[in-house]
Amino acid sequence: MRYALIADIHANVTAFTAVLDDIKRKGGVEEIWCLGDVVGYGPDPHQCLELLRQYKHVCVAGNHDWAAIGKLDTSNFNPDAAAACHWTAQQLTPEDVKYLESLPLVIQKGDFTLVHGSPREPIWEYLLSTSSAKENFAYFQSPFCLVGHSHVPLVFKYGDDDDACLFSSFSPYAGLILGRSRLIVNPGGVGQPRDGDPRASYAIYDSERKMIRLYRVPYDIDATQVRMVRHNLPMRLVVRLNYGE
Ligand code: ZN
Numbered sequence: 001m002r003y004a005l006i007a008d009i010h011a012n013v014t015a016f017t018a019v020l021d022d023i024k025r026k027g028g029v030e031e032i033w034c035l036g037d038v039v040g041y042g043p044d045p046h047q048c049l050e051l052l053r054q055y056k057h058v059c060v061a062g063n064h065d066w067a068a069i070g071k072l073d074t075s076n077f078n079p080d081a082a083a084a085c086h087w088t089a090q091q092l093t094p095e096d097v098k099y100l101e102s103l104p105l106v107i108q109k110g111d112f113t114l115v116h117g118s119p120r121e122p123i124w125e126y127l128l129s130t131s132s133a134k135e136n137f138a139y140f141q142s143p144f145c146l147v148g149h150s151h152v153p154l155v156f157k158y159g160d161d162d163d164a165c166l167f168s169s170f171s172p173y174a175g176l177i178l179g180r181s182r183l184i185v186n187p188g189g190v191g192q193p194r195d196g197d198p199r200a201s202y203a204i205y206d207s208e209r210k211m212i213r214l215y216r217v218p219y220d221i222d223a224t225q226v227r228m229v230r231h232n233l234p235m236r237l238v239v240r241l242n243y244g245e
Helices: 013-025 045-053 065-066 079-091 093-103 128-137 221-230 233-245
Strands: 001-007 029-035 056-058 107-109 110-114 144-146 155-159 164-169 183-186 200-206 211-217
Touching: 001 013, 013 045, 013 144, 013 200, 013 211, 045 056, 045 079, 056 107, 065 079, 079 233, 093 107, 110 164, 128 155, 128 164, 128 183, 128 200
Parallel strands: 001 029, 029 056, 110 144, 144 183
Antiparallel strands: 001 200, 107 110, 155 164, 155 183, 200 211
């Protein structure tokens, strides 16, 4: 079976559609595993939720998903994120709100634990350092954990022999083999990548080959930016899409 691993769509339906088309080109998947933040920042919150619901999928809640429905206070958000969040809340249909309210914080799928931020703090914690990643291996039972939130594709590997945690960037096309080592894997962000590469990022897990492969997909960034400007979303959020930061 093959599964698409996607995170941080962030209301960018142009990027999301490009990723869905790429998945189809690669022969499709059994199910989409979505790691949260379907909405927030971008111009198409309702469209992204509607599109995701058309596919067989599971999805955990992200901080922006909760903030958009008032389940999380935006006082911890930077002003741009908070402004986008308030606009997002006005775009959601009652069905969208109901869907976002239903999202769990943690989902177990076979050998995988799915969370948005980290297994220890599913909503808030960013896993970008080996020290925080190492501590988090104690907070999930499965061999592997999938996270989003940082919008940076990466892999943390726990070495049982030496009790060390190793970081590696997750490069496209190489293929990550799932062996005996426990891993925390981030497939990068679909709608607002932050690793310096503006292309949408996602991965496909192949359960027979025991492999995860990362893909980068170009999309029409201008088209998303035009809609953001039209909706008066903060310029900093518009511009950052050009740079993938
Ligand atoms: Zn996010």
